[in-house]
Amino acid sequence: MQVTPVTPDRLVDEVAELVDARAGRVRVALDGPQATRPLALAEQVAEVLRTRGRMAVVVSAGDFLRPASVRLEFGREDPDEFLDGWIDAGGLRREVLDPAGPAGSGRVLPRLWDAAADRAHRGGYVDIGDAGVVVVAGALLLGRGLPFDLAVHLRMSGAALARTLPPAERWTLPAYSRYDEERFPEEEADLVVLSDHPDRPAIRR
Template identity: 50%
Template sequence: MCQHDGVRVQPVTPDGAVEHVVERVLATDGTVRVLVDGHPSTGTAAFADATVAPLRAAGRPVARVAVRDFLRARSVRLESGRRDPDALLDAWIDVEALNREVLTSVVRRGRWLPGLRDPDTGRSTRAAYEDAPRGTVVVLDGTLALRRGLDVDLTVHLALTVAAETRATPLDDAWQLAAYGRYRREVQPERRADVVVRVDHPDRPALVLR
């Protein structure tokens, strides 16, 4: 473990990083809503998926949800064009729908909606509501999702250095780098998230402990 300016970095295995998050969840009774956030290349979906089995083994019901299934209608999020970095950061996620149909609903109404819109076609998924008994853990993954107003209890950020983020962004998606830069400056995800895992080397992640 190394320490600099009050920040300790603890190398862990990929499984160890998942176990750390699962332990944080299991330390809380009742419904817990977890957000796993990070650049698309960090594997937020895989990380979120990996928490499901151990949570269920511990007796907790799990609602696995993806932000990409709750994007705003294409006519709204692409109003400024398909390559507007400010819109990507500010206007793509349908925060109101995610809170209403999932994050707030599991607590107030005991149910949740697996998806609202197909992210590619924009059409309704016509998904049916599922029950959320007490103790349900919502595991949500997405990109640029911290501090968006999502009603969550525990936030996880899979962090990359700027250089690694740039290398991991395909040339066709280079326009998105401006959104990631704004996100880093304005949201400061490595300071805001409850759990930060550095994943510049996916096979050798490290927990950032403050």
């Protein structure tokens, strides 16, 4: 096992190169807690891919949450429900991952649910063509059987996460512990990025 420190810009290029090496449509997971900045990385990777001539769409897992009446059924601070019941995995598969697959239509819905308003999002579908890329960014994405072609896990240790999370979100810590212990995201990932210090990432090969 080898750990290689990289700059944030080099990390963007590394992920983009992994994607660009694949022909046809590519479904990418950028998996990590919010403190590891998966959405920002996704936007940067997508921009690099576009400069290389690939259609790239960024999808935030936060736009594929289940309705509040469902995900908060057991309270607003239930870590087990946060792990297992917040993400609308069926909607993500139906509206993004299956259409972006090799046999899919290529028409994806980047946003399904407006969590702030707790209603369906009003955005439309996007056609990614025959060689487009969808980059799904968010936490707790792996180990669900979702059909990703490439997975990047932004790993943050429990201690670093505890230091980083605002007090109002520390109730989620047991969910992240269970995720590591039960879903094995590092084993599912094609690339593991050590992200205790997101400004100084390192790639574990």
